[in-house]
Amino acid sequence: MDKSIKILIVDDFATMRKVIRNLLKQGGYENIVEAEDGVNALKILKSQKIDFVVSDWNMPNMSGLELLKAVRADEELKALPFLMVTAEALQENVVAAVKAGVSNYIVKPFTSAVLDEKIKKIMEKM
């Protein structure tokens, strides 16, 4: 699989972004950009070509779910692979994300192998 895809990490906690960045790097993904909330993520998505989004669920300003809905509602972005990072697999939240068209979700904490697996599976379906 093509590991040069450009991945956008969205999380308000800088250390968390670094954690995910490190895990992605371990999986061989080097092309990474970051945003600290949904609003900035959208700005980035509008201004450059992103192949994959890894977004946190709980963020100020614009939550991960709101970001997902905004992405799916956008004509150009609606097919964008979107992986949601959540703290626990709460049925209510997962159902909401799935209804909104999330590509998959991943529960903290996770290993780079699990993350890589998720990304591969999503990209295969593209």
Next chain:
Amino acid sequence: MSYDSLTGFIDSMASDFLFIDGRDIDISAAGKFLNHLDQILAEAEKVSALPVAKISRSLSHILGKWLIDQVKDKETGFGTIEKGIFLMQEVAESYKNTGAYGGDVGGFIGGCATLLGEEIPLEAAAQDKVPDAVEAAPAGEPETVPESAADQVQDESLLKDFIVEACEYIDEIEVNILNLEQEPDNKEFINAIFRPFHSIKGVASFLNLGIIRDLAHKLENLLDKARNGEQEVTPPLIDVVLDGADALKILVNQLKTDPGSSQTIPEGLDLEELKKRIQMVEEGRTDIPARKKLGEILVEEGVITPETLKKGLDTIEKKPGTKIGEALISEGDVTPKQVSQALRKQVDQVSEASTIRVDTHKLDDMIDMVGELVITQSMVQQDLNMSLHADRNLMRDIAQLFRITSALQRASTGLRMIPIKQTFQRMSRLVRDLSKAAGKTVAVEMEGEDTEIDRNMVDEIYNPLVHMIRNSVDHGLEVPADRLRAGKSEKGIIRLSAYHRGGNIVIEISDDGRGLNKEKILDKAIKNKVLQSRDGLSDAEIYRLVFLPGLSTAEKVTDISGRGVGMDVVKQAVEKLRGKIEIESQPGEGTTFITSFPLTMAIIDGMIVKVGPERYILPTTAIRQALRPTRESYNNVVGKGETIRVMGQLLPLVRLYQLFGIDPDYKDPWEAIGVVVEGGNRSKCLLVDKIVGKAEVVIKSLGEGFKNIRGISGGAILGDGQVGLIVDPEGLFDFSERQ
């Protein structure tokens, strides 16, 4: 009634279902079905086809469980969904034809429950091999990360980042929780507290910081419940969250000193007790009224006494259905107008002001830009004044522009003003902690907490204020036993009040403690040789001595006031902010610190002085007096330098022109002007040519290239467009002593 839409929705779900590969439902298919089911449910409820609604709810539930990997028997699960869709078709068809359904869907619904009920042994599910659709850890308590996972990401720089960021987040929690205490219903505040705990938990789980993760998780859960309205925000909840934040801080700080200590609980930290308290808060649902009761407001306003209120409450107890306002009016205790005013007040407490949040950087940028505008405007005006051909109309327009820019500047600096409330709340928290540690009971009273101050000043004034508070709690207030003996109530009072005076905010911190001990101060002053004789000093002069270095009168060093930080340091810190500090005290009745600070650091109130062709601005707060030295008062002692005698005191003479290398108009002190300036606990007499006048100027930084000029803190554009340099007295004194 038409059932066409309903059958249509069910049919399209059924046809989507036929296209599923294999017998597994992936995320995108699940999403599609869930949306179908929502549509079906809404339509079924609309046309009252209740059996269909029931089935669609059950199917949504199964899909939800499927998504979080709690349907272990996928085969049966898939079959059940299939069966459910066919059953919905059958029921809807029957409604369409006969308007009713004769069969029973109870059996199917029961089957769904059994499917889920039997299939949720959690531990078994967790050990199962990674399923295809979603890999998810079971809900509830967070799982421990496999060691290897943690090690992979566990590098030192990450841990360092985490410590810094976590500390910032915890500070945020503290501020927000005090806001929450004021407005327990404000979801935004709850969210603002919830989120940092949540984020800390998330990262801690990756870094294998089990203890931090578990504690953050417990607190997060508690706040989540508060957020969802399942848990009332009560004082015990606030207390336990504050203590939880403290505990997290201790744990994080432990990592700072010893990165390897992530699995040990620091000594003195009772996490078990804390967890027990969290649980107790979760179980005991104590109710507190969200807004103040009418009676309380009336008592607070001084309209009625607590006794009258009690009488009124007794009355309504006897006559159920009457309200307190009615009861009080019928008794003649209050007028209807007073009640309606109080009611309005009660509503006001809840209604929010219409505000928007703006990033402070944006504001700072704007204020900077307005500052530039003012300067440019005055330069244009200056150029025109110099020009011989100035147009009358143009001059008039420029004058108008001047008025507008000044108004704009006032308005824009006003934007950055925030109430001192938050600072007071932080201090009240501090008093709470300190008094507990000192074994004293203390009540905090606040006054004028709506007084506004520049956002950028808030952080600056915090530390000096904290020292004064510490001082009051630790040394000012007596222990309960002593208070009783002195005929006071056991509970000490610390009073924080703020108000505006001139261009300053005055903050008073007073206690009703024992007051300063004059004898002890005098003894110490003589011992330290800052005073020759104890006689002839007024009370105020004696109290002022505590601001001299080494004159703290505390008998012992405690862990509260700490060592080394005396009132001299506080005074210096206050002066650095161009503030002033005074002290008032009555033996046996208490002590008051009166501090005043400029409202903003962006504008300075200064005295413009001239030296040769140059002009300098001296901060007005630092100036004690101005005088023309006489020949007799001037003295030059070899080895001690030049001095001027001012009111019996020998002050070192500082010739500004010498320091800055300027050619002055006057070199003899008796021809020039002496300005007595204070800074860093020293007073000196500055020699200048002339005092030009007073002015309020906007401080401009001199830019990166001129950052550390000795004795100069910045520059300002004066009325004529020329630059004047602002003198920093303390820096200037250091500079002169090194010469």
